[in-house]
Amino acid sequence: METPAVSVIIPTYNRPDSLCELLETLAAQTYRDLEVVVVNDAGSDVGFVRDLYPELPITVVTLERNAGHVVARNVGLDYARGEFILLCDDDDLLLPGHVERMMREIADADLVYSDAIIFRYIRRGRTRVPTSWFLFAYEHDPAEMRRFSTFIASGCLYRRRLHEAIGRFDPWVYHYWDWDFYLRVSERHRVKRVPEAGVLYAFGEEGDHLSAQLEQMRPFLDRLAAKHGLGPLPVKNFFLLLDEPEVAKRRADSAFAWDGRPVVSRWARLERQNGRGRSGW
Numbered sequence: 001m002e003t004p005a006v007s008v009i010i011p012t013y014n015r016p017d018s019l020c021e022l023l024e025t026l027a028a029q030t031y032r033d034l035e036v037v038v039v040n041d042a043g044s045d046v047g048f049v050r051d052l053y054p055e056l057p058i059t060v061v062t063l064e065r066n067a068g069h070v071v072a073r074n075v076g077l078d079y080a081r082g083e084f085i086l087l088c089d090d091d092d093l094l095l096p097g098h099v100e101r102m103m104r105e106i107a108d109a110d111l112v113y114s115d116a117i118i119f120r121y122i123r124r125g126r127t128r129v130p131t132s133w134f135l136f137a138y139e140h141d142p143a144e145m146r147r148f149s150t151f152i153a154s155g156c157l158y159r160r161r162l163h164e165a166i167g168r169f170d171p172w173v174y175h176y177w178d179w180d181f182y183l184r185v186s187e188r189h190r191v192k193r194v195p196e197a198g199v200l201y202a203f204g205e206e207g208d209h210l211s212a213q214l215e216q217m218r219p220f221l222d223r224l225a226a227k228h229g230l231g232p233l234p235v236k237n238f239f240l241l242l243d244e245p246e247v248a249k250r251r252a253d254s255a256f257a258w259d260g261r262p263v264v265s266r267w268a269r270l271e272r273q274n275g276r277g278r279s280g281w
Contacts, residue, residue, distance in 0.1 A: 003082065018091040140191070158185070
């Protein structure tokens with residue numbers, strides 16, 4: 001079996017609708033030399049996606065017990081074969097040229113991450129329909145990143161060998177695993193922001209987003225701060241933090257090419273055509 005250049009690791013738990021939307025955007029990528037590793041964190045069966053997207057080399061790994069999204073990513077690393085790793089949450093989306101752009105940009109870096117469009121949505125059947133959105137684009141300032149991280153892990157691309165130097169993702173800091181990963185990489189390796197919003201970052205209305213659970217986040221933020229010597233850090237609403245002067249001054253220009261339209265997955269289209277639900281696969 002030929003080794004792919006890029007392994008896309010997707011942890012998932014009981015969100016088959018949004019997972020199919022993400023796979024729809026992966027199938028539309030202009031860069032084709034990739035594989036997809038879906039790690040089902042002991043949720044409902046998602047094996048049907050292999051038949052739904054046969055053009056994508058998809059490996060589905062199902063955990064016997066729910067271990068959390070950080071452990072699921074680490075399991076994904078065990079199955080990934082590519083020289084490069086691309087991370088993506090199961091509810092985020094990628095614009096068609098994203099992987100191709102990231103592969104060009106990583107030539108002089110070890111990890112590249114892009115800007116994003118953060119969108120809110122409502123559900124209509126199996127499709128999420130955007131209701132509002134804004135551009136998330138901030139200058140990469142390593143010192144300021146120790147105070148407030150603007151690193152978007154979804155859609156980031158990095159050299160797999162980084163894990164040999166820094167280890168795996170740390171479940172001990174759970175909610176802040178991505179900030180911790182950025183800090184560990186940036187201490188010794190080349191990190192670059194790509195000024196193009198190739199990621200659509202979902203922030204739902206339903207309250208199922210981890211960063212909406214402020215009361216649960218304090219212990220993990222304290223752990224992160226102690227691990228990296230960051231000092232006292234506030235747990236505040238994400239959107240309020242973006243308006244604070246020290247964060248707002250880092251806002252940057254960015255290119256993007258999203259028309260605001262929803263991504264309609266094959267699963268959603270088949271349901272419309274055949275009137276079938278989950279039992280249809």
